[in-house]
Amino acid sequence: MIDIQQYIESGAIERYVLGEITEQERAEVECLATTYPQIAAELESAAVSLSIMAELGATKPDSKMKDQIWAEISEGEADIISLDNSNNNTTKERSTGFGISSIVAAVFVIIAVASTFWAVNTNNELSNAEQEIAELNSMNKNIVQDFTELKDIVNDNNNIYSLPNSEVVKLSGIEAKSPESIAYAIWDKASDDVYLDVKSLPKNPEGKQYQLWTISDKGQPISVGVFDSDGRKEILKLGSADTSVMFAVTLEQAGGVESPTMEEMYVAGKVKS
Amino acid sequence: MQKEKNIKEIVAGLKSKNRATYNYLYENYSDKLYGIALHITQKKDIAEDVLQESFVKVYKNIGRFNPDRGSLFTWMLNITRNGAIDKIRYGQESRKIQFDTLNVNMDTETNPEIKRANDELWETLDELDDSHKEVLKLSYYYGFSHSDISEKLDMPIGTVKSRIRIALRELRKIYP
Numbered sequence: 001m002i003d004i005q006q007y008i009e010s011g012a013i014e015r016y017v018l019g020e021i022t023e024q025e026r027a028e029v030e031c032l033a034t035t036y037p038q039i040a041a042e043l044e045s046a047a048v049s050l051s052i053m054a055e056l057g058a059t060k061p062d063s064k065m066k067d068q069i070w071a072e073i074s075e076g077e078a079d080i081i082s083l084d085n086s087n088n089n090t091t092k093e094r095s096t097g098f099g100i101s102s103i104v105a106a107v108f109v110i111i112a113v114a115s116t117f118w119a120v121n122t123n124n125e126l127s128n129a130e131q132e133i134a135e136l137n138s139m140n141k142n143i144v145q146d147f148t149e150l151k152d153i154v155n156d157n158n159n160i161y162s163l164p165n166s167e168v169v170k171l172s173g174i175e176a177k178s179p180e181s182i183a184y185a186i187w188d189k190a191s192d193d194v195y196l197d198v199k200s201l202p203k204n205p206e207g208k209q210y211q212l213w214t215i216s217d218k219g220q221p222i223s224v225g226v227f228d229s230d231g232r233k234e235i236l237k238l239g240s241a242d243t244s245v246m247f248a249v250t251l252e253q254a255g256g257v258e259s260p261t262m263e264e265m266y267v268a269g270k271v272k273s
Numbered sequence: 274m275q276k277e278k279n280i281k282e283i284v285a286g287l288k289s290k291n292r293a294t295y296n297y298l299y300e301n302y303s304d305k306l307y308g309i310a311l312h313i314t315q316k317k318d319i320a321e322d323v324l325q326e327s328f329v330k331v332y333k334n335i336g337r338f339n340p341d342r343g344s345l346f347t348w349m350l351n352i353t354r355n356g357a358i359d360k361i362r363y364g365q366e367s368r369k370i371q372f373d374t375l376n377v378n379m380d381t382e383t384n385p386e387i388k389r390a391n392d393e394l395w396e397t398l399d400e401l402d403d404s405h406k407e408v409l410k411l412s413y414y415y416g417f418s419h420s421d422i423s424e425k426l427d428m429p430i431g432t433v434k435s436r437i438r439i440a441l442r443e444l445r446k447i448y449p
Contacts, residue, residue, distance in 0.1 A: 057394050
């Protein structure tokens with residue numbers, strides 16, 4: 001089990017509140033907060049401290065600022081300012097209605113654009129044209145390859161990813177344990193069945209097995225099932241979950257354990273709704 | 274901290290660029306956001322830029338705000354704080370912190386507004402022990418990372434972390 005005091009003293013909670021944390025660490029803190037009330041209380045306290053410090057350091061800005069800022073907000077339109085590139089790793093649901101026709105349409109649009117580009121440029125000098133032809137051929141080859149891969153993904157996953165009333169939860173690798181790992185939990189809310197689409201998990205050692213957990217809305221970790229990983233991609237049907245705010249995978253002794261070992265958490269992700 | 278009014282209402286107001294919502298956020302938060310920007314950058318014009326850019330970012334990125342991860346104010350404060358740190362870290366401006374006295378050698382002596390803001394803050398924090406005050410100033414108000422503070426003060430990083438935690442706890446006792 002995790003040493004809660006040691007975790008609190010690690011400074012992770014303060015960094016979480018200040019936004020100085022990776023997406024994986026964020027998932028870890030949120031998971032632990034749902035499981036351990038002491039960590040949830042520390043999070044709350046740290047947020048209160050932050051507000052106090054903000055109050056203490058408050059300084060009234062020049063009066064011109066209010067209208068000046070509003071003018072920019074009300075006049076500004078489409079320019080998007082990125083907050084943080086790392087947020088690109090946030091939980092992203094796959095579309096359950098991922099239709100093959102949309103892929104085909106996209107491929108044809110890309111090919112049409114590429115072909116037009118090619119046609120226009122054939123009037124240029126021969127050396128440029130040859131280079132462009134080579135690039136376009138390469139582009140077309142890549143498009144066909146991408147199309148084939150996407151088709152395979154759709155065919156492989158169509159059954160579970162297209163389930164009505166299902167929720168797809170991305171489980172990101174925990175930074176301190178296995179940052180490259182990734183899996184998707186597909187939770188069929190109609191039947192409560194939980195599937196795990198393992199994209200990347202290390203091979204489990206002899207005598208150990210991975211265990212999938214659901215964290216209930218009361219913060220209770222409940223085992224969904226145990227499984228082996230040979231390091232390859234696979235889709236598994238595990239147990240069921242009637243409520244869940246988060247899914248996580250830990251490495252435990254073979255056969256599974258009653259409560260998760262937090263230090264052995266490999267991937268985790270929050271349920272969005 | 275004043276309790277935020279209905280968060281759904283605020284988010285809707287931000288998305289529709291409702292003026293009343295802006296007024297509410299500005300009246301309640303602008304002094305706190307500007308304060309942290311001013312303390313980190315120690316320059317009035319840069320702090321004003323940070324405040325303006327932060328409000329614009331809030332409007333442009335409101336779709337990414339997740340209330341499960343904390344309050345809107347905390348989110349806005351982090352946007353402002355990170356924006357101010359970026360200005361100092363990646364901009365042309367650089368501060369010289371005198372670590373023995375924790376004085377900031379920049380505009381503080383020539384700009385009365387910043388000097389007053391610094392003096393008032395340090396006076397308020399005087400109720401804390403010096404060791405706690407020191408780490409709070411460096412971590413929160415000057416925007417240094419734990420490892421930066423450890424290096425600059427020649428202190429083990431574990432000590433820095435525990436001092437920050439204790440300082441925050443003491444702060445909550447003084448300002449319940």
